[in-house]
Each structure stands twice: as structure tokens, then as C-alpha cells.
Amino acid sequence: MNTTVLNIRTGDRPVVHDLTRACAEFVQDKSDGLLHVFVPHATAGLAILETGAGSDDDLLRRLDDLLPTDERWRHRHGTPGHGRDHVLPALIPPYASVPVLGGRLALGTWQSICLVDLNVDNPEREVRLTLLPG
Amino acid sequence: MNTTVLNIRTGDRPVVHDLTRACAEFVQDKSDGLLHVFVPHATAGLAILETGAGSDDDLLRRLDDLLPTDERWRHRHGTPGHGRDHVLPALIPPYASVPVLGGRLALGTWQSICLVDLNVDNPEREVRLTLLPG
Amino acid sequence: MNTTVLNIRTGDRPVVHDLTRACAEFVQDKSDGLLHVFVPHATAGLAILETGAGSDDDLLRRLDDLLPTDERWRHRHGTPGHGRDHVLPALIPPYASVPVLGGRLALGTWQSICLVDLNVDNPEREVRLTLLPG
Numbered sequence: 001m002n003t004t005v006l007n008i009r010t011g012d013r014p015v016v017h018d019l020t021r022a023c024a025e026f027v028q029d030k031s032d033g034l035l036h037v038f039v040p041h042a043t044a045g046l047a048i049l050e051t052g053a054g055s056d057d058d059l060l061r062r063l064d065d066l067l068p069t070d071e072r073w074r075h076r077h078g079t080p081g082h083g084r085d086h087v088l089p090a091l092i093p094p095y096a097s098v099p100v101l102g103g104r105l106a107l108g109t110w111q112s113i114c115l116v117d118l119n120v121d122n123p124e125r126e127v128r129l130t131l132l133p134g
Numbered sequence: 135m136n137t138t139v140l141n142i143r144t145g146d147r148p149v150v151h152d153l154t155r156a157c158a159e160f161v162q163d164k165s166d167g168l169l170h171v172f173v174p175h176a177t178a179g180l181a182i183l184e185t186g187a188g189s190d191d192d193l194l195r196r197l198d199d200l201l202p203t204d205e206r207w208r209h210r211h212g213t214p215g216h217g218r219d220h221v222l223p224a225l226i227p228p229y230a231s232v233p234v235l236g237g238r239l240a241l242g243t244w245q246s247i248c249l250v251d252l253n254v255d256n257p258e259r260e261v262r263l264t265l266l267p268g
Numbered sequence: 269m270n271t272t273v274l275n276i277r278t279g280d281r282p283v284v285h286d287l288t289r290a291c292a293e294f295v296q297d298k299s300d301g302l303l304h305v306f307v308p309h310a311t312a313g314l315a316i317l318e319t320g321a322g323s324d325d326d327l328l329r330r331l332d333d334l335l336p337t338d339e340r341w342r343h344r345h346g347t348p349g350h351g352r353d354h355v356l357p358a359l360i361p362p363y364a365s366v367p368v369l370g371g372r373l374a375l376g377t378w379q380s381i382c383l384v385d386l387n388v389d390n391p392e393r394e395v396r397l398t399l400l401p402g
Binding site: 036040066076084086097130132133 | 300317318323326360365366367369374400401402
Binding site: 166167168181182183184187188189191192193195196200225226227230231232233235240241242243244245250266267268 | 269270271304306307308309310334335340341342343344351352354355357358359361362363365396398400401
């Protein structure tokens with residue numbers, strides 16, 4: 001199967017990490033099909049959004065309201081509020097998929113494929129890319 | 135690859151636009167596999183839900199609370215509050231997928247494939263349909 | 269096509285029902301590819317998250333805030349507040365997908381594939397599993 005694993009350093013703060021370039025390099029010599037992106041972690045998700053114009057910060061700040069970093073969570077270990085990181089993947093799933101045509105991602109002009117990682121206790125992440133035949 | 139692009143007019147108000155009929159027509163002469171739907175825009179998403187019984191309006195009203203149309207967003211251009219449209223795809227992704235069997239979508243009775251478009255500044259949208267072999 | 273349907277009893281309370289074992293059994297004798305999971309119901313979703321350490325309850329409690337069980341919903345039938353169940357699939361989609369390698373799901377250590385079902389009026393659910401070739 002056409003698949004590879006990226007190793008990403010997300011550090012110790014919540015981040016939206018742009019994976020688009022790595023995804024584009026993976027598909028550039030491949031046949032038409034579907035790029036599937038998967039994060040094998042229980043406290044991260046994948047989102048397709050515009051980066052570099054404020055929306056990545058807007059997302060992180062909105063998640064602070066939708067999934068507050070407080071003591072409400074039953075899941076408790078690590079940094080206080082970490083329980084919210086485990087609810088994140090229900091709202092921002094750990095998979096994403098984008099058509100590939102002519103060796104290029106069929107993304108819109110302003111779309112980037114991003115790793116959303118709220119977890120401040122796990123600075124290293126893996127991301128699996130797979131090209132399914134079309 | 136088995137793929138086509140729909141051109142959808144979503145107008146100048148937030149809408150839930152039902153794509154089910156167009157998707158069904160696309161797959162009706164195809165082999166078994168997976169229908170992949172993708173919106174190449176940074177301010178729209180795809181949702182599978184019941185339409186015509188109030189839930190489409192319920193979704194739009196709930197999004198007004200979850201992603202308010204106010205001045206909190208760092209991303210600023212176009213209509214006031216437009217920044218929220220750029221956070222939408224993190225919660226309602228720009229892709230969806232449904233199995234196809236015997237030339238028919240394997241949807242439940244009350245499920246429709248819908249384009250969710252909050253953006254009032256971009257009345258024309260593209261949607262890419264792809265049939266992956268099963 | 270490599271596909272099967274699971275019949276799941278979710279009962280009369282909101283639940284996060286772990287499907288991982290059934291998914292693992294489905295793929296164990298299959299070639300490499302992508303497992304696609306689909307729920308053909310308009311009031312359920314699929315989430316990949318850790319189970320058994322509080323996060324499943326955390327998710328259900330958070331959904332009580334994000335999608336309250338009250339009279340705000342235009343969609344009205346069945347148990348009061350049921351309208352929220354029809355908005356759920358926009359936030360927690362009825363599909364999920366996971367790479368399959370060597371007959372095993374390429375999940376992370378703490379990830380489980382779960383059916384999220386808020387609907388108290390429909391105790392029986394179907395889930396379709398499909399293996400797409402890699």
C-alpha cells in the first residue's frame with residue numbers, strides 16, 4: 001500500500017500545524033486517487049482550514065470556550081484540564097481525506113491540511129499518509 | 135478517476151443545501167465502492183443529516199451560538215463576523231463519504247448529504263464527487 | 269465489495285458504544301487498505317477516542333451543553349429535546365476511516381472506534397463496515 005508516516009514536533013503549546021507541504025510532496029509522483037491522512041493519537045485531530053490569516057488562532061481560542069481547560073473532566077492525568085484534549089477528536093476527527101488529481105491535491109486556494117493538537121504533554125506526533133487508488 | 139464537479143448556487147444567506155439527488159445521479163451507473171464528496175472552499179463544510187423537518191434550520195441556529203457572528207475573530211475581511219466562517223470547516227469538515235452498493239448510496243432513510251455554507255460573500259460553490267473502487 | 273453490517277443494541281440512554289473489536293475482527297483476514305465505517309441513521313455519529321478512562325462520559329456531558337436537551341429545536345417528535353439528536357451528525361459525522369495494515373487497524377494505543385448515539389427512542393442500530401483496497 002502507498003503509505004508513509006510523518007514525524008511532527010508540535011511542542012508544549014496548543015497548535016495548528018500545517019501539513020499541506022508534506023502531503024503535497026507525498027502525492028506528487030502518485031496516480032490519481034484519494035489522500036487519506038490519519039493521526040494515531042487520542043488527543044489530536046485534523047482540520048482543513050486557511051492558515052496564516054488568523055483563523056488558526058481563532059480556532060484555538062474558540063476551542064478554549066467549547067472545550068474549556070478546567071476541572072470538569074472525569075478523565076484526569078497530566079496537566080490540569082487535559083481531559084478536554086481527549087474530547088477533541090470527537091469534534092475534530094483524527095482523519096481527513098482529499099482527492100488527488102495529476103499528482104496534486106485538489107484543495108481550494110485557501111485550504112490547508114492541519115494537525116490540531118491541544119495536548120501540551122506530548123510534543124511528538126505521528127501522522128500517517130495513505131494514497132488510495134481512484 | 136471517476137470524478138466530477140458540481141456547481142452550486144448557495145446565495146447570500148447561510149444555507150444547508152441538499153446534494154443528495156446530484157450524488158445519487160453520479161453513482162447510479164457506477165460499480166460498488168465509496169462516494170467521496172469534497173468542497174474546495176475554506177468557508178464551507180459537508181454534513182449528513184435529515185432535511186425538510188427543521189433540523190437544517192436547527193443546525194444553522196446552533197452554529198450562530200457555537201460560532202457567533204461578532205467581532206471576536208482575528209480573521210477579518212468581508213461582512214462583519216465572517217471570521218467564524220473560516221472556523222466552520224474544523225467542526226464541519228469539507229469532506230464526507232458514503233458507501234455505494236448496486237448503484238445506490240447506502241444512506242439511511244432520513245439521511246441527506248448537505249453542503250453547509252455560512253459564507254454570505256461567496257454565492258457560488260464547487261463540490262467534487264469521486265467514486266473510489268470497492 | 270468487502271462489506272458487512274453490524275447490528276448494535278444501544279438501548280434507551282445516550283451511549284458511546286465501542287466498535288473496535290468488531291472492526292478488528294472484520295479486517296483481520298483482509299488485504300491492506302482503508303476501513304470505512306458508516307452509520308445509516310440520522311441521529312448517531314462515529315468518534316475515535318479513548319474509552320474506559322472517563323472520556324466517553326466527558327463527551328456525553330459536553331454534548332449536553334453544546335446540544336442541550338431542551339425545547340429550542342424546530343424538529344420535534346419523540347422524547348422532549350430529541351431535536352438535538354438530529355444536529356449531532358453535523359458535529360460528529362456518521363462516517364469514520366482508519367488505515368489497515370497487515371490485517372490490523374493502524375489505530376494508536378488509546379484510540380477506539382465508537383458509535384455515539386444520543387437517541388433514546390431508537391435502541392437498535394446498524395453500522396456498515398467496508399474495506400477499500402489500498
